[in-house]
Amino acid sequence: MLRLLKIVFSSVQKRSNTNVSAVLRSVSLAASPSANFVSHPQMEAKLYHAPPQVRGMTSLDKDAFAQTITVPALRVPTRFINKLMKSLKKSTIQRPGVPRVVQDQEESPDFRLVLLDPHRVSSSGSFSEAEAEALRSFDVSQELQHYELRLTYDNLKSEEVLEAVLPLEQDVTSSFSRVGHIAHMNLRDHQLPYRNLIGKVIMDKNPGVTCVVNKTNNIDSTYRNFKMEVLAGEENMVAKVKENGVTYEFDFSRVYWNPRLSTEHQRVVDLVKRGDIVFDVFAGVGPFAIPAARAGAAVFANDLNPESYRWLQHNSKLNKVEGKVKSFNLDGRAFVRGPLKRELPALFAGKGRVHVVMNLPALALEFLDAFRGLLQEEAPYDNNLPTVHCYGFSKDDNPERDMVERASLVLGFPLEGRCNVHSVRNVAPNKDMLCISFTLPQEVLFSQHEEQTEHSEEPTPKRQKCETADSS
Structure with missing residues (x-):
């Protein structure tokens, strides 16, 4: 119990990173007689x-969380x-839905009580020099009052509720990824018996979240989606998000985001x-392709997942760049050895740079061999x-060295000293996501290697579609 109290005390001291309901359903305040705050040795336990x-x-039983605590206050x-209040903002109570200023105990219109954070203020000597000076300048006594404050479920932060419910000595999580109106969680096994309660708490404490889901398996490497279960709220998986000024819509249960x-x-x-010209080999719903088109590039975007392909086209129209994005529904290697191969020779003489984006971290390195011997004769302009x-x-x-070695092996050409490796994020303990960028060596592109057979783990779909938007 002592450990739990310390955790709760710590969480009260910090502001929550999540948005919480601003509506206080039940706050009951009753003043005790004026007294020195530190004269109550049991104050901390309350x-x-x-x-x-x-x-x-x-x-979830919200009424069961009601509790009365004692907090210090100043009569002002x-x-x-x-x-x-401007001078005391660091010392006033910060609690969802709890007012910092309340009616004076004597119900005099000439005075109010300012509620203070008991972790910052425990006696009249707890105020900083600047705060004490401000109190003196307004002739306000530093003598502390006691206030009995009734807290309800609505005044608690999500992590406090979950810490109170889940078993002791077990990890508690209130973190999630926000995808439009959907909160996406990755619950651990010991949290699963409480998953519906967790979902309800997350939805209650985060305005705008109307659906909470939990991932139930790893990402499928073929279509880059995963199974999920709805923990709380509506079963509407079509999300609308805005990223870097661009709007996207998609079915979160059927595509990767x-x-x-x-x-x-x-x-x-x-x-x-x-x-510039951009070839997006694994485009998804367009997070690289569409902003690149908005920047003035001509984009060839491809994805094997038929749902991603459909939403890619939808988002191109939604952002009014359908004339700059040619979309394809092909296997990644088929896209490189098909549309990219056909378009590339004519681009060497152009002024725009050519970019190839391959964002499929689980498999993309294995597709680099598709560039070996892609073109049979060197173009007259090989500087692009x-x-x-x-x-x-x-x-x-x-991980940086590992990326260079693996990419070099698949290409059949050493990239050390000829590439840059950017660390994107830490995915899990001892698992990093990185991006290796390099100019495709002409020794690879124009080599005499026999055309590679398709051996990747990404299967060729039974039905492949190839649709292009009109050029701008």
């Missing part, structure tokens, strides 16, 4: 800790409230200039060779 009956709860003349990659999407798009941005995962102690 700070909020969940009633023991909520431990192990699997069906009403006419000075606004000015004084990761909100943690927005910075990486923008980093690569910033390399693209007006007049494509720049490849290829993503991969690494569990190696030296």
Whole structure:
């Protein structure tokens, strides 16, 4: 119990990173007689800790979380409230739905009580020098009052509720990825018995979230989606999100979308200039392709997943770049050895740079062999060779070196000293996502290697579609 109290005390001290309901359903305040705050040795024990009956709860009972705590307060003349609150903002209570200023215990209109954070203020000597000076300037006594404050479920943060419910000594999570109106969680096994309660709490405490889902398996490497179960709310999986000023719509249950990659999407798009050409081999719903087209590039975007292909076309129209994005529904290797191969020779003489984006971290490195011997004769202009941005995962102690070695092996050409490796994010302990960027060597592109057979783990779909949008 002592450990739980320390955790709750710590969480009360920090502001929650999640949005919480601003509506207080039940706050009851009753003043005790004026007294020195530190004269109550049991004061610390009265700070909020969940009633023991909520431990192990699997069906949310909001009324069971009600608790009365004692907090310090200052009696302040009403006419000075606004000015004084600016000086005391670091010491006032910060609790969802709880007002910081309440009616004076004597119900005098000339005075109000300012509620203070008991973790910051425990006696009249707890105020900083600046705060104490402000109190003196308005002739406000530093003598602390006691206030009995009734907290309800609505005044608790999501992590406090979950810490109170889940078993002791077990990990508690209130974190999730936000995809439009959907909160996406990855629950651990010991949390699964409480999954519906967790979903309801997350939905309650985060305005705008109307559906909470939990991933039930790993990402499928073929279509890059995963099975999920709805924990709370509506079963509407069609999300609308805005990333880096671009709007996307898609069925989250049938395509791949990761909100943690927005910075990486923008980093690569910033390399693209007006007049450039972009080949997006694994385009998904368009997070690279569409902003690149908005930047003035001509884009050839491909994805094997028929749903991703459909939403890619939809999002191109939604963002009014359908004339700049030619979309394909092909296997990645078929796209490289088909549309990319056909278009590439004519681009060598152009002024725009050629970019090839390969964002399929689980498999993309294996597709690099598709470039070996792609063209049979050297073009007269070989100074505009494509720049490849290829993503991969690494569990190696030296992930940068690992990426270079693996890419070199598949290409059949050493890339050391001829590439850049960018660390994208840490996916899990001892698992990193990286992007290796390099100019495609002409020794690879124009080599005499026999055309590679398709051996990747990405299967060729039974029915392949290839549709192009009209050129701008």
